[in-house]
Amino acid sequence: MSAAAGDRGVIELDDLHKVYDVGPTSVHALRGVDLRIEPGELVAIVGPSGSGKTTLMEILGCLSRPSRGRYRLSGRDVREIDEDGLARLRGREIGFVFQSFNLLPRLSALENVELPLSYQGVARRERRRRAGAMLERVGLGSRTDHRPTQMSGGERQRVAIARALVNDPSLILADEPTGNLDSATGDEILGLLDAANASGNTVVIVTHDSRVAGRARRRLSIRDGRVDRDESHSGGA
Secondary structure (H helix, E strand, C coil): CCCCCCCCCCEEEEEEEEEEEECCEEEEEEEEEEEEECCCCEEEEECCCCCCHHHHHHHHCCCCCCCEEEEEECCEEHHHCCHHHHHHHHHHHEEEEECCCCCCCCCCHHHHHHHHHHHCCCCHHHHHHHHHHHHHHCCCCCCCCCCHHHCCHHHHHHHHHHHHHCCCCCEEEEECCCCCCCHHHHHHHHHHHHHHHHCCCEEEEECCCHHHHCCCCEEEEEECCEEEEEEECCCCC
């Protein structure tokens, strides 16, 4: 895995703030968040609408910058990285899984999974090999040529997970990954994230579903832009 070495956390936040200016009003989405997530952890972030959990996920994914405070990802201070560098960092270190799948409809499953490798300049033959192997891993080896519109919601989310894993990132961020799925299919998707975590990937899931959060060994509760509770338990289905 490309996870951080030694005693470094994959995620280290120190006094993190995020303020949005909405006209004459300043909205404090995050208020002094301190957080450390170790390599190989499986963490759920929960909280009501407007609590700041989505803003926190955007910052963890380097899709937004904090207004104040420090974010270190695998030992690197994100404040010191320019936009091009952040794009490269996202491609190498972070795999994203979204509620809405975010697949390109005109591309096949294989081509969608290849995309992160293409952005990293991996040769075409190697891209195809790795993407095909990852689709086999998530149970879609027979669906590589299908487009998203030819697939069920569960299959599309499997493609999204394969795409997230294909670069062997140190961090997987899953934003409501079961939100558009029925319970049985959602359990299958969570099983894939469990397996990725068991293989060494650090996994952070944002969810409003207490059943989903209950599978994580550590649960962070966000309220009013602060970490309200940080609880560890045995997890499991």
